[in-house]
Amino acid sequence: MAMAGYKGFLGLLVSALLVGFLSVIFTLIWVLHYREGLGWDGTELEFNWHPVLLITGFVFIQGIAIIVYRLPWTWKCSKLLMKSIHAGLNTVAAILVIISLVAVFDFHNAKNIANMYSLHSWVGLTVVILYILQLFLGFFIFLLPWAPLSLRALLMPIHVYSGLLIFGTVIATVLMGVTEKLLFMKNSSYSSFPPEGVFVNTLGLLVLVFGALIFWIVTRPQWKRPKEPNCALLQPNRGTSEGVEGSMAMNSGNVDKSDSELNSEATARKRNFMLDDAGQRSTM
């Protein structure tokens, strides 16, 4: 399907993937080369899973999950498939994030370091809770077919806003975490420009640039998934956009849970379509 400014999109997508991938590589080099490596034994080796899993899951995978509807070669796929991929990527990210939290609490408890005293931990835990809440709400309201259209239309702008706010706050929290860890350095002082300090500052910049690229891609109106019904969903009664919107306008107030299975499918199609529309009007 045609996309306005396709070359620009492709350039930014490749840049985002490259910068995101580099962020993960930089984090691995940080913990494997400059730090003690990885392990699960209550020592620094266990702590080191914290940045690795967070940059991989909460930054890179969440970033990709945010722009997955923008990939033009998925526009011929059903909206349900794309929603499942969006939810799936966010679920993988959530699992990595939870493991990364276990790693840091384990490490703190083994070393008798206080938990939850820093601004990094306050903002970080809040954003993890909001992320999991967002994941559950998204699953029950937008992926499962049961929520009424009116509720979906009401919540879609909030879902989009919350998603981007969470993503931005995650990046801010990563920058705080990096700052903390570099100030905890024992062997060499951060203020004497040690190679680790310069390297990890660069990692921080990479994470920030990745976030900036994802925000640009997701907020371009011309790169949104088109409103038109896709082939997979509307093969049986394919029509012009006007025709579908017209039939939708007639039926949308009439969603009935006692429909037969076939009718439910049709209803789900209409729901998906309305939602597409709501999503597209609300996506910032």
Add this chain to the structure above:
Amino acid sequence: MAMAGYKGFLGLLVSALLVGFLSVIFTLIWVLHYREGLGWDGTELEFNWHPVLLITGFVFIQGIAIIVYRLPWTWKCSKLLMKSIHAGLNTVAAILVIISLVAVFDFHNAKNIANMYSLHSWVGLTVVILYILQLFLGFFIFLLPWAPLSLRALLMPIHVYSGLLIFGTVIATVLMGVTEKLLFMKNSSYSSFPPEGVFVNTLGLLVLVFGALIFWIVTRPQWKRPKEPNCALLQPNRGTSEGVEGSMAMNSGNVDKSDSELNSEATARKRNFMLDDAGQRSTM
């Protein structure tokens, strides 16, 4: 002029003003009660201007400057007046930011502390440079009447995106700065939950909530300044929206700098109108 969801807007605006004001008050209490106070003598008293001026200028005033077009009681004012207020608030913020940087460099140099080693300083200085660049570009391209329409239309989405990216990055930088300062505490350790730590963590949360409120307000499409020409600008040849757009379509490719003063004014009107339109389509 009527605004959809006016009560919701008012509630969020009052919340944003309150949280922004509280952030400034918390910063003052931090430096006056928990720290050494304010002064300009190369000691900590001079450093303390850094958080005070940054939270006041770069967070609070910049945040208000971002949403100034959204205030419905300004929709009857000319766009030029609103642009001047937007530019004026950002200029005041830029001046406070520059003084706050002088304060921290002065303090570092007087105390022989290294400059520019931390991620906070790297991101912070970058964002100040981008902010001043954005201010100059905005002044010459959008406020002065000389830039061609095509250039304005091309740059408006970038102006809006850059503005919000800068604002978000400023908040992330503030959170890093707060983290740094709390980890530098000598008398009491951050990890033992001292009152200062809890208080300044709360300040960090306030700044984050202020940013979240500004982002919500500025990204609601229903709260944008309407496209319709305002009374001040279009009194001479007021017409229906269609009529104005029609005449614009005919003339917009024909902007000539050798126009007489009156014609220039008419051209500027059209420019403003086009820009309104471009801005409204592009504002996220």
